[in-house]
Amino acid sequence: MADRDALLRTFDELLEPGRFRDYGPNGLQVEGRGEVRRIVSGVTASLALIEAAIAAHADAIFVHHGLFWRGQDGRVTGWMKKRLAALLAHDVSLFAYHLPLDAHPELGNNAQLGAKLGLRAASRFGEQDLGFLGGRADGGAFAGAGDLARHVEQSLGRTVTCVDGARGPVSRIAWCTGGAQGYFEAAIAAGAQAFLTGEISEPQAHYARESGVSFLACGHHATERYGAPAVAAEAARRHGIEHRFIDIDNPA
Structure with missing residues (x-):
């Protein structure tokens, strides 16, 4: 008790x-x-x-x-x-x-989503340092944004909306759970090749195509479980x- x-x-x-x-x-x-x-x-x-x-x-x-x-x-x-x-x-x-709860370095939503996806954060980005930036924990790379999207779908058990802006292997991945689509520009500036969050709004599709950085909307609830x-x-x-x-x- x-x-x-x-x-x-x-x-x-x-x-x-x-x-x-x-x-x-x-x-x-x-x-x-x-x-x-x-x-x-x-x-x-x-x-x-x-x-x-x-x-x-x-x-x-x-x-x-x-x-x-x-x-x-x-x-x-x-x-x-x-x-x-x-x-x-x-x-x-x-x-x-x-x-x-989003920000805790080990138990928070971003840390736990990274662990679920086999990602390891190397740095933070964005307002209040809520965004995580890193790559695969095994040091490898995904063959492309489609490969990353399939991995996320298998891990989270839901369909992912992927706007493929990248060309070639993806090793630098940024993520921020929930409704963090507004962090996409900060992720681009931080050097990410792909950005994962829960939701997508109209502007992000254009940013992805024009910047060469892929955007993956993986579900607000699904990323924050x-x-x-x-x-x-x-x-x-x-x-x-x-x-x-x-x-x-x-x-x-």
């Missing part, structure tokens, strides 16, 4: 939220019971995840995408009411960490409590 506030201190110690300018509050977003025996992790604090965590008898939930974001309406109606009502009725705490369970598992290990990752499928 762990004390809720001690668990919060562990998350803050691991992820250092004070270092980041973020789009919403990091840390304890909804206060539940003070004692935590079981924690569930997931990507997003959706009603489906909250209900699954309650069914699993969780005392706390740890996610990447929490409930509160800058610029929200602020009224507790509709989907927000349903999510909060479920958490409060069952006295379940909600912990959420956004950019700090790995950081939350890694961090929650580490905190659970330190406090001697149970942890379970629940993956709520999302095609985005």
Whole structure:
């Protein structure tokens, strides 16, 4: 059994939220019971995840995408009411960490995605150093962007949108999980031959063709499935409590 506030201190110690300018509050977003025996992790604090965590008898939930974001309406109606009502009725705490969870050098979304894909980071790039730049952990190269895309599809189990700007082997790869398509220009400037993220917007296809740097959109949810369970598992290990990752499928 762990004390809720001690668990919060562990998350803050691991992820250092004070270092980041973020789009919403990091840390304890909804206060539940003070004692935590079981924690569930997931990507997003959706009603489906909250209900699954309650069914699993969780005392706390740890996610990447929490409930509160800058610029929200602020009224507790509709989907927000349903999510909060479920958490409060069952006295379940909600912990959420956004950019700090992306950035952790070992347990974060980018580090864990790199490990899943067999990539090793050599440096960082982009705003707040969130982007990772490196190559294959075995020192090799992919035959081309298509070869890299097939590898990602096999690793993540989903279709990848690939705009092939590169010609020839790809060894310098940049990546940043989720909705980081805005980091593409910084990846190009950093010397990447290919950039992996979750989503693509209209401009990136043109940038890829004109710069000779390939762009791979691998799924927002699909690229961010790995950081939350890694961090929650580490905190659970330190406090001697149970942890379970629940993956709520999302095609985005």
